[in-house]
Amino acid sequence: xxxxxxxxxxxxxxTLLGMSILVxxxxxxxPGNITDIIFESAGYVDEEDKKRLEEELGxxxxxxxxxxxxxxxxxxxxxxxxxxxxRPAWEIxxxxxxxxxxxxxxxxxxxxxxxxxxxxxxxxxQDRPLDYVLRVLSLAGxxxxxxxxxxxxxxxxxxxxxxxxxxxxxxxxxxxxANLAQFLLPALAVGYRSSAxxxxxxxxAMLEVLREDYIRTAWAKGQREGPVVxxxxxxxxxxxxxxxxxxxxxxxxxGLIVTETVFNxxxxxxxxxxxxLWRDYPIVQNLTMLIAVVVVLANLAVDLLYAWLDxxxxxxxx
Amino acid sequence: xxxxxxxxxxxxxxxxxxxxxxxLPAVGQTPKYGGVLATSPISAPPSLSPHExxxxxxxxxxxxxxxxxxxxxxxxxQESAATVVPELAERWSWxxxxxxxxxFLRKGVKWHDGKPFTSQDVKYTFDMVRGAPDAKGKLRVxxxxxxxENVEAIEAPDPYTVAFRLKRPQPAxxxxxxxxxxxxxxxxxxxxxxxxxCVGTGPFKLKDHxxxxxxxFVKNPDYFVKGRPYMDGVKVVFIKDRSTQIAxxxxxxxxxAGSGWNKANAETAMKGAAGLVVIExxxxxxxxxxxxxxxxxxxxxxxxxxxxxxxDRAAYVKGPRQGGAxxxxxxxxxxxxxxxxxxxxxxxxxxxGDPTRQKTEAKRLLAEAGFGPAKPLKVAVSxxxxxxxxxxxxxxxxxxxxxxxxxxxxxxxxGVWHPKMTRRDYQIALNVTGVGVDDPDANLVENFKCxxxxxxxxxxxxxxxxxxxxxxxxxxRAARLKLVNDIDRRLQLDxxxxxxxxxxxxxxxxxHVKNYVPHENSIYNNSRMQDIWLDKR
Numbered sequence: 001x002x003x004x005x006x007x008x009x010x011x012x013x014x015t016l017l018g019m020s021i022l023v024x025x026x027x028x029x030x031p032g033n034i035t036d037i038i039f040e041s042a043g044y045v046d047e048e049d050k051k052r053l054e055e056e057l058g059x060x061x062x063x064x065x066x067x068x069x070x071x072x073x074x075x076x077x078x079x080x081x082x083x084x085x086x087r088p089a090w091e092i093x094x095x096x097x098x099x100x101x102x103x104x105x106x107x108x109x110x111x112x113x114x115x116x117x118x119x120x121x122x123x124x125x126q127d128r129p130l131d132y133v134l135r136v137l138s139l140a141g142x143x144x145x146x147x148x149x150x151x152x153x154x155x156x157x158x159x160x161x162x163x164x165x166x167x168x169x170x171x172x173x174x175x176x177x178a179n180l181a182q183f184l185l186p187a188l189a190v191g192y193r194s195s196a197x198x199x200x201x202x203x204x205a206m207l208e209v210l211r212e213d214y215i216r217t218a219w220a221k222g223q224r225e226g227p228v229v230x231x232x233x234x235x236x237x238x239x240x241x242x243x244x245x246x247x248x249x250x251x252x253x254x255g256l257i258v259t260e261t262v263f264n265x266x267x268x269x270x271x272x273x274x275x276x277l278w279r280d281y282p283i284v285q286n287l288t289m290l291i292a293v294v295v296v297l298a299n300l301a302v303d304l305l306y307a308w309l310d311x312x313x314x315x316x317x318x
Numbered sequence: 319x320x321x322x323x324x325x326x327x328x329x330x331x332x333x334x335x336x337x338x339x340x341x342l343p344a345v346g347q348t349p350k351y352g353g354v355l356a357t358s359p360i361s362a363p364p365s366l367s368p369h370e371x372x373x374x375x376x377x378x379x380x381x382x383x384x385x386x387x388x389x390x391x392x393x394x395x396q397e398s399a400a401t402v403v404p405e406l407a408e409r410w411s412w413x414x415x416x417x418x419x420x421x422f423l424r425k426g427v428k429w430h431d432g433k434p435f436t437s438q439d440v441k442y443t444f445d446m447v448r449g450a451p452d453a454k455g456k457l458r459v460x461x462x463x464x465x466x467e468n469v470e471a472i473e474a475p476d477p478y479t480v481a482f483r484l485k486r487p488q489p490a491x492x493x494x495x496x497x498x499x500x501x502x503x504x505x506x507x508x509x510x511x512x513x514x515x516c517v518g519t520g521p522f523k524l525k526d527h528x529x530x531x532x533x534x535f536v537k538n539p540d541y542f543v544k545g546r547p548y549m550d551g552v553k554v555v556f557i558k559d560r561s562t563q564i565a566x567x568x569x570x571x572x573x574x575a576g577s578g579w580n581k582a583n584a585e586t587a588m589k590g591a592a593g594l595v596v597i598e599x600x601x602x603x604x605x606x607x608x609x610x611x612x613x614x615x616x617x618x619x620x621x622x623x624x625x626x627x628x629x630d631r632a633a634y635v636k637g638p639r640q641g642g643a644x645x646x647x648x649x650x651x652x653x654x655x656x657x658x659x660x661x662x663x664x665x666x667x668x669x670x671g672d673p674t675r676q677k678t679e680a681k682r683l684l685a686e687a688g689f690g691p692a693k694p695l696k697v698a699v700s701x702x703x704x705x706x707x708x709x710x711x712x713x714x715x716x717x718x719x720x721x722x723x724x725x726x727x728x729x730x731x732x733g734v735w736h737p738k739m740t741r742r743d744y745q746i747a748l749n750v751t752g753v754g755v756d757d758p759d760a761n762l763v764e765n766f767k768c769x770x771x772x773x774x775x776x777x778x779x780x781x782x783x784x785x786x787x788x789x790x791x792x793x794x795r796a797a798r799l800k801l802v803n804d805i806d807r808r809l810q811l812d813x814x815x816x817x818x819x820x821x822x823x824x825x826x827x828x829x830h831v832k833n834y835v836p837h838e839n840s841i842y843n844n845s846r847m848q849d850i851w852l853d854k855r
Binding site for chain 2: 031038085157270
């Protein structure tokens with residue numbers, strides 16, 4: 001087990017290194033740099049001023065030198081300075097992290113709480129009216145982009161109640177209820193799509209497991225439905241679902257970008273897009289690496305969960 | 319004549335009513351103190367430093383913190399020399415045959431950090447902006463250096479007197495100093511700090527700034543104008559999504575919105591919120607066509623003229639602008655503008671006559687220049703990949719195709735737009751220009767003078783330059799207007815930078831917001847908010 005974790009961590013470091021090269025290269029391949037954007041914003045270009053600014057920001061140096069310096073800073077835990085705001089990058093990223101974390105966690109909770117039980121119910125009520133209703137709802141979830149659903153939620157709220165969640169961030173430590181009112185709807189908008197996917201995976205995995213001999217044996221022994229379905233069947237059906245949840249977590253962060261924009265939540269996902277448009281390299285590179293670390297760790301956690309869910313699974317390094 | 323549908327009629331009637339209500343001054347009402355105004359600009363500002371930026375988002379977000387020497391009276395809709403009022407200067411005086419502008423400053427004014435305001439702050443600010451060799455500060459970017467190129471020296475003989483010595487007379491300098499882009503910075507705060515915070519003398523002090531999220535100000539208790547401001551604070555919330563911005567206004571989370579709104583946005587907002595007030599104002603922003611004078615075939619005057627004739631201005635107003643625009647030349651036309659061409663003059667310009675006849679003439683000119691069905695002129699219409707630009711550029715492509723030009727649309731990402739324009743790496747382009755001050759010294763010099771950084775067309779006429787310099791020195795307003803109109807007519811006939819029209823602005827607010835007066839000829843100079851009050855209690 002320990003050897004497996006060590007091996008996975010080595011692979012994770014290699015993945016992150018590859019990721020760092022990719023994000024660094026992609027940002028440099030995009031047309032224009034921050035000085036172009038700054039002058040664009042000012043409505044003119046002065047080549048001399050531009051050159052001076054490039055020197056000041058260090059983006060006139062060779063690409064390899066820029067990459068080396070960024071990587072060295074990253075290893076030391078120094079995130080550099082936001083070119084756009086002229087402030088330490090961490091100062092810009094830090095207040096936005098709790099927003100995205102809260103939204104992502106709530107969305108994930110929504111998707112699991114909605115997706116798993118409905119998938120199980122749908123499987124045990126296969127081809128009955130309730131199954132059809134749940135399948136239609138899940139299909140709707142898969143068909144509706146989260147930003148569209150978010151916008152519809154806002155329009156319905158403002159038209160029917162004359163109210164929308166606060167457009168400025170409310171910390172849960174300042175006002176928990178206002179914070180929940182602000183986050184539950186966007187979390188629902190993001191989580192609904194994932195819940196639909198989880199529901200369909202759970203349903204199909206459950207249908208397969210429910211046809212296994214040991215389940216038939218359990219029924220034959222006169223066991224009640226609850227323990228059969230929730231203890232025996234669901235645990236064995238959950239491996240592909242857990243895998244899916246791990247993958248969905250990565251996709252969920254992508255979905256947050258637009259949802260944070262629609263609900264005007266000042267999270268890192270929305271800010272990442274702004275930073276890309278501004279070619280604010282330190283912010284883009286460090287945020288992307290942060291997201292990559294989260295995704296890599298989430299996948300590692302999922303892999304480790306397998307052994308807990310199915311003790312037959314052994315981790316070997318061969 | 320077909321009758322408009324009932325819904326349209328009702329909407330128009332409602333719009334007329336709210337416009338009427340909105341234009342009613344708060345006469346007879348005693349201003350109330352208190353409350354915090356929540357507003358939302360067109361976008362999040364890149365910084366809080368007006369001297370380093372050229373977007374309304376900065377002026378709209380940061381002006382409450384600053385003061386100018388002089389300012390355009392926020393309560394007067396039309397800005398002109400007659401509406402310039404004192405701010406940090408108590409009064410001013412032209413001396414030495416209009417070659418020296420002397421300001422006599424207020425005493426006892428304090429910066430928000432408690433330090434005293436003196437003439438050294440004024441000298442520091444404008445030496446920095448004009449790029450004086452001995453300036454004590456340097457801006458990262460300096461978009462309005464050109465405004466002050468006629469300033470020879472700035473002298474501060476004592477703490478409360480400052481003199482701008484000019485190379486030649488320039489009465490319009492006072493107007494440039496009255497712009498929202500001309501606040502006075504404190505000499506003791508490095509200019510880089512204004513990107514994220516502000517230390518001013520203005521009616522509101524910075525409380526909190528979350529870049530990209532909001533900026534919050536509180537009342538300055540030491541403000542030098544007694545009894546002002548009325549409000550306890552101002553919160554500027556940055557909302558990227560336009561639909562969310564409209565919903566936030568409808569839900570009452572914003573008191574005022576509308577910066578950058580088009581007519582459709584205003585109508586949408588009104589449909590969902592009874593009682594919302596919408597004000598339509600000109601605002602001084604034009605859609606213009608950049609023509610690359612250095613790239614064939616646009617070196618041929620016949621091609622440029624054909625292009626100008628092909629673009630039917632009435633269709634532009636009805637089409638991409640949905641009725642929310644007016645026709646004009648290089649200067650904003652009256653009644654909103656001070657220096658623009660009259661309707662009679664405008665009717666004689668290319669693109670404003672009978673469209674069929676104009677298009678026929680355009681085809682003839684193109685044929686003369688060697689282009690026709692067998693050898694069509696191929697043109698890429700470049701524009702920024704932003705909805706308001708793309709809408710109008712797409713319309714342009716259609717208009718050009720109607721005269722046989724093989725036009726295509728080229729969308730350019732914002733980050734490379736100005737570098738591309740500066741390199742003249744385009745054939746023709748659709749551009750939007752906001753005029754900071756409705757005066758020829760700002761507008762004509764920036765956009766049409768030979769060698770000006772923003773003269774992206776590279777249009778250059780020694781005669782026009784001479785006329786621009788001449789009008790700048792004139793003190794007789796009528797004579798200056800005549801000369802400016804002459805310049806404008808020539809620019810339009812030369813196809814220097816054909817103006818499609820001047821887009822209107824739509825401001826939406828709740829009726830409890832009092833004394834908010836959008837200006838008719840610039841969007842940049844009325845964001846001080848010291849006179850606004852909230853009738854909420």
